[in-house]
Amino acid sequence: MSESPLPARSRRGTGPRAMDDGADGDPSPWVALAREDWAALRSATPLTLSEADLAQLRGINTRVSLDEVADVYLPLSRLLNLYVAATQDLHRATDTFLGSLAAKVPFVIGIAGSVAVGKSTTSRILQALLSRWPDHPEVALVTTDGFLWPNAELERRGLMERKGFPESYDVASLVRFVARVKAGEPEVAAPVYSHLTYDIVPDERVLVRQPDILILEGLNVLQTGTAADERRVFVSDFFDFSIYVDAAEQDVERWYVERFRTLRGTAFRDPRSYFRRYAGLTDDQADATARDIWARINGVNLRDNVLPTRSRADLVLQKAADHAVHTVHLRKL
C-alpha cells in the first residue's frame, strides 16, 4: 500500500489548510496535517501527563514512545473531547425539542485498520487519555474479535481460512450489540475471543454498562454490506467518530511477522495455544510461516475488504515503518 490513503488531491498539502483545492477544482473533504502541525494543535489547550498517566501508558505497550503520545494522541484526545461535548449538546437540543428527559447516550468511536497495524494499542492509549477528561470518565473498549463465529461454525461453513473476512463475523449480533449500548441499556454483554485458543471462549462475556464513551475496535468496523442488502443497518451508523490506522502493507506485514516471532517464544509455548505446533520453529521457519499466513489470509483481506473502507473514516492516522504517525488526515466536510 505505498499509495496515499486518500484521493490524490488531499495529499498535496503538508500544513493545516482550510480546504484542499484539487486539480479538478472539487473541494476535498480532507485536511492533511503533517505530524508537527498536528502536534502544535494541542498547545491550544495545555495538557500534561502525570506520573500515574505515564505508568499506565507504559503498561499498555512498552514500545510506544512518549513523544508519540504527546505529539499524536494528546491532540487527538483534545479533538475527541470537543466532539464529545458538541455531541452531548446536540442530544440535549433533541431532548429539549421533544420535551423528554435527558437520556445518557454514549459517544461511540470506531477504530479500523489491518491486522497487526496497531489498532489495539491505539485504542488502549485513547481509552487511557480520554478517561482523564472530567466530563466523560467511563470509557469502555470492545473488540469485534468477539463477534467472529466460533471455530466449529467457521469449519461448518468452510471459513477457517477466512478468519477476519466479512463473512467470518456474526454481523447481526455485532450491530445489535452496538445499538443496545447506544440506546443506553443498563448492561449489554459481548462475547469474548481468545487469541491463545484461537476461538470464542464459551460462556465468557464482557459487560458494557452505560459508558460515556465506547471504543469499538476491529478490522471490519467501517464495512458495509453489498448492494444485495442495501437496507441493512451498519455498525458505523452508530459511530460518532471513526479512525482508520494506516500504514504501507510491507510495514504491516513486517510487524505481523515480528509479532509472530515473539509469540513463538511466548504464547505459542502455552499448552492451551492453538499454535503450539509453531513453538519449535526456527527463525527462518517462523518467518516463512507468518509470511505465508499473511499472503493467504491477512494481506488479501487488507486489500479486498479493509483498505477500501479507509475513505469512510473521519480521521486517518498514517504510520511510518517505525509506527510513528507522520500524517493525520481529518475529514472537514
Ligand SMILES: Nc1ncnc2c1ncn2[C@@H]1O[C@H](COP(=O)(O)OP(=O)(O)OP(=O)(O)O)[C@@H](O)[C@H]1O
Ligand atoms: N504505536 C506503536 N509503537 C510501537 N509499536 C507498536 C505500536 N502500535 C502497535 N505496535 C506493535 O505492532 C504490533 C501490532 O499491534 P496491535 O496488537 O496493537 O495491532 P492490532 O491492529 O490490534 O492487531 P490485531 O488486529 O492482529 O489484533 C504489536 O507487535 C505491537 O507491539
Ligand SMILES: CC(C)(CO)[C@@H](O)C(=O)NCCC(=O)O
Ligand atoms: C482474529 C483476527 C481476524 C483479527 O484480530 C486475526 O488476528 C486473525 O486471526 N487472522 C487470521 C489469520 C491469522 O491467524 O493471523
